[in-house]
Amino acid sequence: MSEGGKKVAVKSPVMLKNDAIAAENRRLLEGKGILTVNLIGSPGCGKTTLLEAMAKHFGEAMVAIEGDLQTRRDAERVEQAGCQAYQIETHGRCHLDAQAVAEALEHLDLSAGTCKLLVIENVGNLVCPSGYDLGEHLKIGVLSVPEGDDKVLKYPSLFSRVAVFLVGKIDLAPHLDFDAARAEAECRSLNPNVIGFRLSAKTGEGVAAFCRFLEGEQTARFG
Amino acid sequence: MHEFSIAENILETIETQVGPGTRLHEVHLIVGPLSGVSADALEFCFSEVAQTRGLGSPTLTIDQPAARVHCLECGVHYEGRDFYEGCPECGSLHREILTGHECTVDWVRVEED
Numbered sequence: 385m386s387e388g389g390k391k392v393a394v395k396s397p398v399m400l401k402n403d404a405i406a407a408e409n410r411r412l413l414e415g416k417g418i419l420t421v422n423l424i425g426s427p428g429c430g431k432t433t434l435l436e437a438m439a440k441h442f443g444e445a446m447v448a449i450e451g452d453l454q455t456r457r458d459a460e461r462v463e464q465a466g467c468q469a470y471q472i473e474t475h476g477r478c479h480l481d482a483q484a485v486a487e488a489l490e491h492l493d494l495s496a497g498t499c500k501l502l503v504i505e506n507v508g509n510l511v512c513p514s515g516y517d518l519g520e521h522l523k524i525g526v527l528s529v530p531e532g533d534d535k536v537l538k539y540p541s542l543f544s545r546v547a548v549f550l551v552g553k554i555d556l557a558p559h560l561d562f563d564a565a566r567a568e569a570e571c572r573s574l575n576p577n578v579i580g581f582r583l584s585a586k587t588g589e590g591v592a593a594f595c596r597f598l599e600g601e602q603t604a605r606f607g
Numbered sequence: 608m609h610e611f612s613i614a615e616n617i618l619e620t621i622e623t624q625v626g627p628g629t630r631l632h633e634v635h636l637i638v639g640p641l642s643g644v645s646a647d648a649l650e651f652c653f654s655e656v657a658q659t660r661g662l663g664s665p666t667l668t669i670d671q672p673a674a675r676v677h678c679l680e681c682g683v684h685y686e687g688r689d690f691y692e693g694c695p696e697c698g699s700l701h702r703e704i705l706t707g708h709e710c711t712v713d714w715v716r717v718e719e720d
Contacts, residue, residue, distance in 0.1 A: 389632035389716035394624050398616045398710045478609050512609035514643045540690040541643030573700035
């Protein structure tokens with residue numbers, strides 16, 4: 385134990401700098417009337433497939449930022465589905481931070497006034513992205529049916545912070561022992577105000593309702 | 608495992624407060640159970656990251672307070688670390704989490720001029 389030196393009170397959140405940049409991102413996006421969501425879930429839970437389905441619904445009203453360790457694969461998929469996308473390659477980092485999003489925003493054309501929704505697809509991970517504010521209005525957590533209905537309370541740092549809880553790949557529910565009501569109840573136990581949707585990007589079930597919810601949020605905030 | 612990034616965030620926060628390049632003897636953190644930060648992993652890498660930034664090799668001490676929770680079923684307030692466990696009075700998981708997300712630099716001990 386080190387005893388020497390002068391003690392100085394700091395009392396600052398560790399995310400001070402990140403949060404300041406996130407607030408700046410939020411201010412910039414709000415100035416353009418763009419609702420921003422931060423989509424967080426495991427690798428392979430269906431985040432990008434959901435974005436493809438959303439791109440078909442929103443068209444050029446949606447823009448995506450894709451976070452991955454490597455490759456432009458996700459941005460290419462979302463572009464092919466019909467919306468503008470920018471890929472962040474983190475080269476090993478397990479989460480996005482506000483600075484990475486600030487840099488990505490400079491590469492996107494948000495000037496036309498057609499963009500109403502920015503979806504930031506975070507790096508596939510249920511822990512590390514949870515503490516980093518990117519400048520979003522809503523954190524959205526995705527748990528897919530094959531992952532198991534017991535995961536919410538295993539990852540409370542994420543599921544206690546999400547505004548929206550998605551149960552994905554719901555088309556697989558008849559084949560697996562996944563109790564969606566249990567997962568939703570456990571998410572509410574961490575966060576009583578969470579809003580839930582069950583959907584399948586593959587069959588389209590529930591996707592329109594989720595997209596309409598986001599449209600409602602955009603209208604409520606920006607008119 | 609994002610504690611390397613967290614260590615950098617901690618040191619940026621400290622440098623903002625005490626000035627860049629200040630050599631550190633000790634850093635004291637408060638880390639809540641919902642912060643998503645592993646105290647063990649942070650302790651493992653912290654000194655190395657500080658050295659790389661030329662800030663000395665400070666000791667890291669971490670306070671890990673429980674989260675404060677309000678039971679929405681029976682109204683009791685309790686402390687929680689394990690979110691599988693419900694209210695100690697009535698067992699309910701119907702609850703409001705009041706604190707637990709914090710990750711704060713509380714104080715530091717710096718080299719005197």
